Amino acid sequence: MENYYIYQLVSLILLLLVAIFAILIPGIRSRRRLKEDLMALSSGSKVCTRNGLLGYVESVSDDAVILSVEPSGIRLEVAKWGIREVLKE
Numbered sequence: 001m002e003n004y005y006i007y008q009l010v011s012l013i014l015l016l017l018v019a020i021f022a023i024l025i026p027g028i029r030s031r032r033r034l035k036e037d038l039m040a041l042s043s044g045s046k047v048c049t050r051n052g053l054l055g056y057v058e059s060v061s062d063d064a065v066i067l068s069v070e071p072s073g074i075r076l077e078v079a080k081w082g083i084r085e086v087l088k089e
Helices: 002-039
Strands: 046-049 055-060 062-069 074-079 083-087
Touching: 002 083, 046 062
Parallel strands: none
Antiparallel strands: 046 055, 046 083, 055 062, 062 074
């Protein structure tokens, strides 16, 4: 009977380890990739903001980006943390 509890404990630990590798690791990789993309951001890059706005980067500063949004060419200043994705052409 005592071995039964040990097997349950080992199974629970293994399940937690699988959950960590299946859920946390991909999130860490995607955040790292976004950080690298934001560091390499340059004029002319197409980005999508967290609110769903699509635009082209006109200029980049330390903590903000000036976007040009089509069709009328409206210029917006967006914080870098507000960019969800750097789109590949």
